[in-house]
Amino acid sequence: xxxxxxxxxxxxxxxxxxxxxxxxxxxxxxxxxxxxxxxxxxxxxxxxxxxxxxxxxxxxxxxxxxxxxxxxxxxxxxxxxxxxxxxxxxxxxxxxxxxxxxxxxxxxxxxxxx
Amino acid sequence: xxxxxxxxxxxxxxxxxxxxxxxxxxxxxxxxxxxxxxxxxxxxxxxxxxxxxxxxxxxxxxxxxxxxxxxxxxxxxxxxxxxxxxxxxxxxxxxxxxxxxxxxxxxxxxxxxx
Numbered sequence: 318x319x320x321x322x323x324x325x326x327x328x329x330x331x332x333x334x335x336x337x338x339x340x341x342x343x344x345x346x347x348x349x350x351x352x353x354x355x356x357x358x359x360x361x362x363x364x365x366x367x368x369x370x371x372x373x374x375x376x377x378x379x380x381x382x383x384x385x386x387x388x389x390x391x392x393x394x395x396x397x398x399x400x401x402x403x404x405x406x407x408x409x410x411x412x413x414x415x416x417x418x419x420x421x422x423x424x425x426x427x428x429x430x431x
Numbered sequence: 432x433x434x435x436x437x438x439x440x441x442x443x444x445x446x447x448x449x450x451x452x453x454x455x456x457x458x459x460x461x462x463x464x465x466x467x468x469x470x471x472x473x474x475x476x477x478x479x480x481x482x483x484x485x486x487x488x489x490x491x492x493x494x495x496x497x498x499x500x501x502x503x504x505x506x507x508x509x510x511x512x513x514x515x516x517x518x519x520x521x522x523x524x525x526x527x528x529x530x531x532x533x534x535x536x537x538x539x540x541x542x543x544x545x
Contacts, residue, residue, distance in 0.1 A: 326471070351533065360435070360521055360536030361474075368532070407473060418464075418489070419534065421473040 319344045321410050321422035329428045330398045338393040338425045340408030349411040350391040351419070352382055356404045364406075367391060378402070398429045434458045435537040437522050443543045450509040452540050454522030462527065463505040464534065465489075465497060468519040477520075480505055512544045 320343045330336045342348055349368050353361040365376025372384045382393045391408060408422040435456045444450050454463065461482045466474040476489030478497040486499055494516060498506045509516055519541050523534040 321473075349532070353536075358538070360523075360538050361534075362536070363533040366533065418476060418479060421466075421475075423471050423473040 319410055319420040321408050321420055323406075323408055323422040323425045325425050326423075327426045327428065329430060332400055332429050332431050333397050336395050336398040336402070336427065336429070338406050338408075338427060340391045340393065340422060341389050342391060342408070342410045343389065344410055348391075350382075350384065351409040351411070352376065352380070352391075352393050353407045353409060353421075354404050355407065355424075361407060364393070398427075400429045400431050403427055403429045435522060435524055435535050437520075437537040437540050439540060440538065441541045443545065444512055445545050446511075446513055448512050450512050450542065452507045452509075452520055452522075452542070454505045454507070454537055456503050456505075456522075456524045456535075456537075458524050458526070458535060459502070460524035460526045460535070461502060462525040463499070464523040464525070465495075465505065465507045466521045466523065467491070467516075468521060468539075474521065477507065509542075509544075512542075514544045517542060517544045 322341045351366045352364040355361045365374050367374045367384045375381045380395050405424050405426050407424050409419045411419050438453045464479045465477040468474050475491050477495050480486045480499045483499050496508045519539050521539050522537040525534045
């Protein structure tokens with residue numbers, strides 16, 4: 318069965334500092350990995366995805382994520398955080414070999430302090 | 432995303448009442464999904480539909496039913512609402528043929544069952 322873990326409920330970072338939001342996954346086959354962001358009173362918005370190729374994936378709003386197959390991780394990163402990055406972040410996985418549906422992690426709330 | 436709309440946005444109801452949440456999309460996607468979001472649990476899949484005649488149960492379908500009235504419309508019903516169905520409900524669409532292969536979410540419906 319597929320599963321996604323986000324070990325931190327909350328991440329606090331000062332504006333201008335680098336940020337990392339962690340995600341680890343478990344799938345039986347090849348993983349398709351995604352990051353979504355949710356702003357207050359909004360639905361989830363796609364940030365980036367990894368399917369194959371370069372382990373460093375670049376996405377929207379200056380975010381990037383690093384795929385590490387040996388550690389089964391897909392951490393979200395940004396070199397310099399903005400206050401406007403404060404939101405709820407979800408990691409998701411789709412196991413291409415075993416179904417077409419997404420499994421979401423529990424979410425990590427990011428707070429960027431001015 | 433204005434391409435996926437949900438009505439109502441907020442609803443308060445009483446235990447035992449029948450409730451319908453509606454979702455409409457203008458993206459032309461065949462695949463539609465209903466999720467519920469609970470704090471600390473992320474999004475969990477309730478039902479999904481690959482086209483008008485193809486409807487499938489998700490992880491937590493008990494107590495829910497759906498109707499796919501047309502390609503653009505996918506409704507979620509709670510036949511007899513109970514308090515633990517209090518949650519934020521999201522509709523999503525997906526076009527697996529698109530290069531992004533992502534889901535597009537509506538703004539959500541906040542349901543409170545008293």
